[in-house]
Amino acid sequence: MNDTLIGARAPKLDAPAKVSGRAVYGHDLVRPRMLYGKIVRSSFASARIVSIDTSRAEKLPGVRAIITGADAPARSFGYGDDNQILKAERVRRVGDEIAAVAAADPFVAHEAAQLVRVEYEPLPAVFDTDDALCLNAPLLHPQHGSNLFRHQQYQHGDPDAAFAEADVVVQDEFELGYVANMPMEPCFCLAEYDAGGDLNLYSTTQVPYLLQRDLAEALDIPAGRVRIIQTVIGGSFGRGLDMYPFEPIAALLAHKTGRPVRIAFDRREEFLAAPVRQPMRVKMRSAAKRDGTLWARDAHAVLNIGAYASWGAQTTLVMAQTVGSLYRVPHARFIADLVYTNSPVTGAMRGFGNPQSTFFVETQMDRLAEALGMDPLEFRLRNANRPNEITLQGLEITSCGMSECLQAVGAMTDRAADDASPPPSVSLRRGVGFAATMNVGGGARIYRSDGCGATVKVDDFGRVTLITGASEIGQGSDIVLAQIVAETLGVPLETVRVINGDTALGLWDVGVHASRTTFIAGNAARLAALDARAQILETAAEQLRVATGALDIRGGTIFVTDDPAQRVALDKVVRARHFRQQGTAVIGRGWYDPPSQMADANMRGNLSAAYSFGAHAVEVEVDVETGHVRVVHIDAAHDVGRAINPMLIEGQVEGGIHMGIGYALTEQLLVENGRVLNDSLREYGVPTALDMPSIDIQLVETNDPQGPFGAKGVGELGVTPVAAAIANAIYTAVGVRITSLPITPEKVLCAIQAK
Amino acid sequence: MPLFDIHLTVNNIPTKVAVRPQATLLDVLRDALGLMGTHEGCRVGECGSCTVLLDGKAVNACLVLAPDADGRTITTVEGLEQDGTLNALQQSFVKHGALQCGYCTSGMLMTATAFLGEQNNAVAEMQVREALAGNLCRCTGYTKIVKAILAAGNE
Incomplete structure (x- = not known):
């Protein structure tokens, strides 16, 4: 088959629209007669609502509707079935939704929201997970019986015996702080009822088909009457994995007023109400044998999930994978406690547990190597996963380039060391650190289906349309899917368009998460294109009076392989199929659900149809007088299966590194008594162009047997090893081991002084 | 009012x-x-x-x-477009993959336009990074944005 489009550095399909200002994001949507919604939020972390007085707000000219808990369905919703659209009796966190206003103008909506008077009776609150688990702690959700939302345990082998017989053991306590997704576009939705009475919700969601169901259930309406349409989304990184109260609130306001209602967060509301990553404390030990065999791991993590549970609760499954399967380890245990507190709501964020677990696992890999007197790369290579290995956790690894990635960054770093110039100041120390990573690369079955549907139609003019359940949120899945379809069909790339993000048009997809779109939606698109191809060849064979097997398609022309002069154009074939007695259209159908398993109650199971691997080598420069850490350079090698679009993969890795540097060094949501103190991008610490190092990327191609054209997922692989590699590099540079994130200058300086 | x-x-x-x-x-x-x-x-x-x-x-x-x-x-x-076609800087952003979600892209382009307009000589990477220090991007790590601006500026 003509292979030219696989591996092409093709620009994103939406790039021209985005560089010319023509892309229409949610925040750009306006509708005739549209109203602006504004939510009244709790200023208390824990309180009983004594009364809500909306009378002054109602009198404000321009106000069209005000709703409170009395206007919303009483039923609860959410991953933990613990949240309410509007809280009528009790608030559990600062920012809880109490009432909402719709007005003809955003300024009026804002003013009206401020005029709603809420009388509170403060209740005892808990902010720390230890406090929340005390016997007499006030319960956030009394019906749950405890603030312990969930306790999980994973184990293989016999860790307790293994630690007793090991030659070296290291032990640490890790503390990981709050970070936030902080995409550049804050949350948005617009609800409107169409002429047929169906609810249409335009949303920045990542899971349109799950949101369709969740929204209908929360509002107590038939899901068949709900249509979710994704807007052009200005980044998300996991934020859109759950439904949040603002979405049903917009629907209730639209229903009450009979007009379209939009709710657009500003940045402060994003800091107040969008989900953040779970902070956590981890006690961990790792052990090895004298010969360099990794022998055992044992980790106990306590996660602060905030006031309501979300899909982010599933991050522990990923952490268990890192603990139990990043390396071959005969004995492993991972215990997780997920704890409710009166704190910000947590959710999903790029890496989904893996940046956290890779930080603590890879810190201890370095410590074990040191205790053994081994080179850290050699120790990792000795215990790395290999192709076609089934881990003791039940992960069925197929393609695996973990060793190649470790060797690649080793070679890249040796090369860099040859021409290293001395640091420009006497107080600066340089060091290199390593970390490896493994991430799901063939979907992740955390829902009953991990499937995706696709339709490929070819019209009378040879234009190809892929209608996919997949979601484009900036990562560039549209062009990757277009490359797959064009390659499979044998048509020019520019003849393929991609339609997505609309539950009324697309077939079901579980959503954009877990680095799954290239693998899952790519396989679905390929199957649909193969089906369309077979239909085209069937008709062309009749026209050219040959067997279908004698034909091929390239550049939009069908020809006899042995006699290319015998040819017919694609559009002519489609028209011949269409305009005849009992004619029909070219409609290719594809559905792909990977051969993977949901984890069982013991966190075992082959969650993904493929696993992606990578390794980073990070060079840092530490100022021993100030504690400041600068990342100088990163070498990144990634096993991506096959690079369908290397430019986009590089973009994923570079963007992941940006978030990893933020997680490691600069980003920190300061939360005191449940209240975010630094609700601005600069104070929060999003890294700027000046904070970024030079980056060299090497793609390792292992041709996964089940990936589309051999490809595996890469969306999270860039971020997962970064914090660990930076921490290891700091140790190499100045000999201090920082086990809490972010690694601030203050922590580094204190550690240096305490040495 | x-x-x-x-x-x-x-x-x-x-x-x-x-x-x-x-x-x-x-x-x-x-x-x-x-x-x-x-x-x-x-x-x-x-x-x-x-x-x-x-x-x-x-x-x-x-x-x-x-x-x-x-x-x-x-x-x-x-x-920015000239006669209905993307200008050299816009084309460079497209070609180099300098955007993902695209939300920051307009601001990046305008900052880069002002910056390149002030340069008489070849542009260095550190100058571009300094010029972009007031523009945040959450997707790209800035790498390809810097590359696209350098390419357009040093054409």
């Missing part, structure tokens, strides 16, 4: 807009003129998503009060 008129030249077109006294240039561009290519990311001058050219200088439109823009010349991302 009293409105008053301001006169602006936006993307070479003279225009008159009635504004509230507290409205910002960002409000005028998006709400009154429908130029949605200029994006709001923070409204406090921290993210650079709303960067436009005001008399040729890059500014955060959210920090300019509309009355202060009276009588001045503004260029937005919609004003």
Whole structure:
């Protein structure tokens, strides 16, 4: 088959629209007669609502509707079935939704929201997970019986015996702080009822088909009457994995007023109400044998999930994978406690547990190597996963380039060391650190289906349309899917368009998460294109009076392989199929659900149809007088299966590194008594162009047997090893081991002084 | 609330807009003129998503009060195309994969336009990074943005 489009550095399909200002994001949507919604939020972390007085707000000219808990369905919703659209009796966190206003103008909506008077009776609150688990702690959700939302345990082998017989053991306590997704576009939705009475919700969601169901259930309406349409989304990184109260609130306001209602967060509301990553404390030990065999791991993590549970609760499954399967380890245990507190709501964020677990696992890999007197790369290579290995956790690894990635960054770093110039100041120390990573690369079955549907139609003019359940949120899945379809069909790339993000048009997809779109939606698109191809060849064979097997398609022309002069154009074939007695259209159908398993109650199971691997080598420069850490350079090698679009993969890795540097060094949501103190991008610490190092990327191609054209997922692989590699590099540079994130200058300086 | 008129030249077109006294240039561009290519990311001058050219200088439109823009010349991302085709900088962003979600892209392009307009000599990477320090991007790690600007500037 003509292979030219696989591996092409093709620009994103939406790039021209985005560089010319023509892309229409949610925040750009306006509708005739549209109203602006504004939510009244709790200023208390824990309180009983004594009364809500909306009378002054109602009198404000321009106000069209005000709703409170009395206007919303009483039923609860959410991953933990613990949240309410509007809280009528009790608030559990600062920012809880109490009432909402719709007005003809955003300024009026804002003013009206401020005029709603809420009388509170403060209740005892808990902010720390230890406090929340005390016997007499006030319960956030009394019906749950405890603030312990969930306790999980994973184990293989016999860790307790293994630690007793090991030659070296290291032990640490890790503390990981709050970070936030902080995409550049804050949350948005617009609800409107169409002429047929169906609810249409335009949303920045990542899971349109799950949101369709969740929204209908929360509002107590038939899901068949709900249509979710994704807007052009200005980044998300996991934020859109759950439904949040603002979405049903917009629907209730639209229903009450009979007009379209939009709710657009500003940045402060994003800091107040969008989900953040779970902070956590981890006690961990790792052990090895004298010969360099990794022998055992044992980790106990306590996660602060905030006031309501979300899909982010599933991050522990990923952490268990890192603990139990990043390396071959005969004995492993991972215990997780997920704890409710009166704190910000947590959710999903790029890496989904893996940046956290890779930080603590890879810190201890370095410590074990040191205790053994081994080179850290050699120790990792000795215990790395290999192709076609089934881990003791039940992960069925197929393609695996973990060793190649470790060797690649080793070679890249040796090369860099040859021409290293001395640091420009006497107080600066340089060091290199390593970390490896493994991430799901063939979907992740955390829902009953991990499937995706696709339709490929070819019209009378040879234009190809892929209608996919997949979601484009900036990562560039549209062009990757277009490359797959064009390659499979044998048509020019520019003849393929991609339609997505609309539950009324697309077939079901579980959503954009877990680095799954290239693998899952790519396989679905390929199957649909193969089906369309077979239909085209069937008709062309009749026209050219040959067997279908004698034909091929390239550049939009069908020809006899042995006699290319015998040819017919694609559009002519489609028209011949269409305009005849009992004619029909070219409609290719594809559905792909990977051969993977949901984890069982013991966190075992082959969650993904493929696993992606990578390794980073990070060079840092530490100022021993100030504690400041600068990342100088990163070498990144990634096993991506096959690079369908290397430019986009590089973009994923570079963007992941940006978030990893933020997680490691600069980003920190300061939360005191449940209240975010630094609700601005600069104070929060999003890294700027000046904070970024030079980056060299090497793609390792292992041709996964089940990936589309051999490809595996890469969306999270860039971020997962970064914090660990930076921490290891700091140790190499100045000999201090920082086990809490972010690694601030203050922590580094204190550690240096305490040495 | 009293409105008053301001006169602006936006993307070479003279225009008159009635504004509230507290409205910002960002409000005028998006709400009154429908130029949605200029994006709001923070409204406090921290993210650079709303960067436009005001008399040729890059500014955060959210920090300019509309009355202060009276009588001045503004260029937005919609004003970059030449004769209906993407200009060299825009094409460079497309070619180098310098955008993902695209929300910061307009601001990046306007900052880069002002920066490149001030350069007489070849542009160095560190200069570009310094020029972009007021524009946040959450997707790309800035790597390909810097590459695209260097390529366009040193063509």
